[in-house]
Amino acid sequence: MSELRLLAAACLALACAGALPAQQDAALLTRRDALRARADSLQKVFGALDASARDAGLTSEVQAGTLRIRTTTALQPVAIAAFTRAVTEARRVLGADADSMAGHLQLTLREHRGTYRYKWFPIVGSVLVDTTEHIVGASLEGRLDGREVPGVRLDYPVDRDELAASALSIFERAIASRVPTPMEPWLDHRVPLHAAQAELGPDMFRTLATSEAAIVRRCAAGDRSACRLGFALDSVPSNPVLAWYDASDLPALARSAGDHIQRVGMTSALSRDEQDACTVQQQMEICRRMVALLPAGAFRIPMPGAARASLTRLAFEMGGARGIERLRASADTTIGGQLAAVAGVPADALLGRWMEKLIAARPSSPLPSATFVLASLACIMVCLGWAMRGRPWN
Amino acid sequence: MFRAVLYTQWKWTRPAIMLAVLVAGYIPVAALRAMPYKTESTYYIPSLYRGMAAASTYYQWLALFVAVVVAISAWQADGHRQHVYALSLPVPRWRFVLLRFGAGAALLGVVAAAVGLFGGVAAAIAPLPPILHAYPVGLAVRFWLGSLIPFGLIFALLVSSPKRVRLVVAGVATIVVVDMALAAMGVIDKPVVIGTIFDAIYSGRGPLAAFLSKWMLVDV
Numbered sequence: 203m204s205e206l207r208l209l210a211a212a213c214l215a216l217a218c219a220g221a222l223p224a225q226q227d228a229a230l231l232t233r234r235d236a237l238r239a240r241a242d243s244l245q246k247v248f249g250a251l252d253a254s255a256r257d258a259g260l261t262s263e264v265q266a267g268t269l270r271i272r273t274t275t276a277l278q279p280v281a282i283a284a285f286t287r288a289v290t291e292a293r294r295v296l297g298a299d300a301d302s303m304a305g306h307l308q309l310t311l312r313e314h315r316g317t318y319r320y321k322w323f324p325i326v327g328s329v330l331v332d333t334t335e336h337i338v339g340a341s342l343e344g345r346l347d348g349r350e351v352p353g354v355r356l357d358y359p360v361d362r363d364e365l366a367a368s369a370l371s372i373f374e375r376a377i378a379s380r381v382p383t384p385m386e387p388w389l390d391h392r393v394p395l396h397a398a399q400a401e402l403g404p405d406m407f408r409t410l411a412t413s414e415a416a417i418v419r420r421c422a423a424g425d426r427s428a429c430r431l432g433f434a435l436d437s438v439p440s441n442p443v444l445a446w447y448d449a450s451d452l453p454a455l456a457r458s459a460g461d462h463i464q465r466v467g468m469t470s471a472l473s474r475d476e477q478d479a480c481t482v483q484q485q486m487e488i489c490r491r492m493v494a495l496l497p498a499g500a501f502r503i504p505m506p507g508a509a510r511a512s513l514t515r516l517a518f519e520m521g522g523a524r525g526i527e528r529l530r531a532s533a534d535t536t537i538g539g540q541l542a543a544v545a546g547v548p549a550d551a552l553l554g555r556w557m558e559k560l561i562a563a564r565p566s567s568p569l570p571s572a573t574f575v576l577a578s579l580a581c582i583m584v585c586l587g588w589a590m591r592g593r594p595w596n
Numbered sequence: 597m598f599r600a601v602l603y604t605q606w607k608w609t610r611p612a613i614m615l616a617v618l619v620a621g622y623i624p625v626a627a628l629r630a631m632p633y634k635t636e637s638t639y640y641i642p643s644l645y646r647g648m649a650a651a652s653t654y655y656q657w658l659a660l661f662v663a664v665v666v667a668i669s670a671w672q673a674d675g676h677r678q679h680v681y682a683l684s685l686p687v688p689r690w691r692f693v694l695l696r697f698g699a700g701a702a703l704l705g706v707v708a709a710a711v712g713l714f715g716g717v718a719a720a721i722a723p724l725p726p727i728l729h730a731y732p733v734g735l736a737v738r739f740w741l742g743s744l745i746p747f748g749l750i751f752a753l754l755v756s757s758p759k760r761v762r763l764v765v766a767g768v769a770t771i772v773v774v775d776m777a778l779a780a781m782g783v784i785d786k787p788v789v790i791g792t793i794f795d796a797i798y799s800g801r802g803p804l805a806a807f808l809s810k811w812m813l814v815d816v
Binding site for chain 1: 640641642643645671674675679689690693694697726727728733734737738741742744745748749751752754755756757758760776779780782785786787806809815816
């Protein structure tokens with residue numbers, strides 16, 4: 203009997219020995235979960251405190267036109283001036299729509315504090331050194347109907363022009379988020395409100411006339427159907443290489459089309475020598491093979507972003523008020539259809555007007571500009587006057 | 597009098613001018629011959645344009661080189677002889693300086709004319725695509741005006757009173773040193789004078805504005 207008891211005790215001991223680690227594991231897991239819950243709650247508290255700390259010093263909301271702003275007392279005057287200017291600039295493109303869109307946007311201009319600053323040393327240059335807490339920069343954040351819009355960091359002291367341009371950039375992205383497909387990605391996710399970025403000037407003509415896509419060069423030469431195809435107004439062609447490029451474009455296309463991931467298939471299928479046979483020796487057969495190995499997504503719309511922006515701006519200018527509303531109402535059509543809706547005229551008429559402006563922007567005189575001549579002559583005259591008064595023997 | 601001054605300066609600068617004329621002839625030929633993806637009938641426009649933009653830099657270097665050589669040559673001999681010859685001439689000083697400047701400008705004009713001529717001939721022979729055009733006259737005018745600026749600056753510096761030059765150099769050096777000292781002491785974030793001078797010189801309306809634009813023989 204005693205042996206039986208001994209055996210039972212041994213079995214119990216063995217069972218407990220097995221259960222002990224399990225109990226220890228369970229205790230560890232419980233402790234871990236408790237710590238995690240605590241960390242999560244601390245994270246929440248930190249987030250709330252951080253947000254409060256970041257908002258410390260911000261005044262209550264003020265209006266610049268229909269735009270709502272929160273900023274510090276010190277930055278308020280420059281913010282109001284800059285944002286009023288940004289809305290005025292937006293109004294030039296969107297008309298009264300700019301005000302209604304601005305009504306949905308809330309901008310926050312914050313000061314950022316830090317305990318460092320750049321100190322300049324001879325030879326070494328600028329070096330980061332510790333100092334007392336002071337304002338090191340600013341940031342502009344935007345929210346459209348409560349949804350965050352990517353912000354912008356700014357230097358301190360804040361420059362009014364830079365702030366106005368930054369506000370306009372946020373405004374561009376905010377409005378673009380309301381633009382339906384396929385127009386929104388076609389516009390590179392921003393409605394062109396900056397006049398300088400969509401200017402139809404000599405540089406634009408030069409860029410298009412020397413583009414690496416034959417279709418764009420033909421457009422600059424005055425071929426309207428080429429412009430239509432280059433802008434992809436009707437649809438993206440099923441064979442973009444055939445539609446957009448000439449044989450002479452293939453070496454450059456094989457060299458630069460697509461990103462690193464898109465080019466993996468091509469670079470692994472062909473040796474370095476074979477690739478050089480296309481890009482250096484221009485063997486078109488190899489180039490065609492190389493280009494065929496690239497996925498369709500590697501070939502983007504060949505018309506540069508600035509050209510697309512200029513066409514869109516022109517559409518808004520021609521169409522006048524409520525362009526954004528018409529654009530939103532024209533969802534599920536082609537790019538051409540959407541632009542026509544904005545402009546209030548057929549896409550062909552809009553394109554014709556754009557081409558007229560482009561051809562008019564062609565650099566007309568091969569002679570140097572008046573600024574060049576005047577700056578040069580002024581400098582030469584000053585030097586000559588200085589030389590005539592010289593006494594080198596003194 | 598002008599012919600005599602011109603002839604003297606021509607003798608002093610002849611090797612440099614001849615070399616510059618040869619280089620002026622070589623640049624367009626090299627730029628138009630070295631085009632990748634050129635077929636027998638025409639050029640590949642993006643490559644041709646990039647090549648011409650590169651050639652624009654060579655033209656600017658050539659203009660700078662010839663301007664420096666012509667300006668230094670204009671006063672080198674006078675400097676060696678303490679300006680005795682120039683002072684013994686029966687013409688006012690200002691007129692003599694004007695003649696020297698005019699002769700230098702004319703010699704630079706010779707190189708500019710060579711740039712225009714060789715550029716024009718090379719572009720006439722090359723099978724340019726219809727959307728691109730050659731602008732040899734525009735290039736020659738740019739070259740001439742562009743080379744006159746460094747020529748004028750060096751010419752004026754060499755003919756100035758040494759006292760005045762020393763004064764200007766010392767003044768600028770003092771301002772730069774004070775500026776750097778203030779930055780090192782933390783009064784200002786970084787030196788501002790050098791940057792401001794640089795911006796003023798290279799701004800769109802500064803004296804070196806000519807060198808900021810491209811000097812294109814072939815353009816849209």
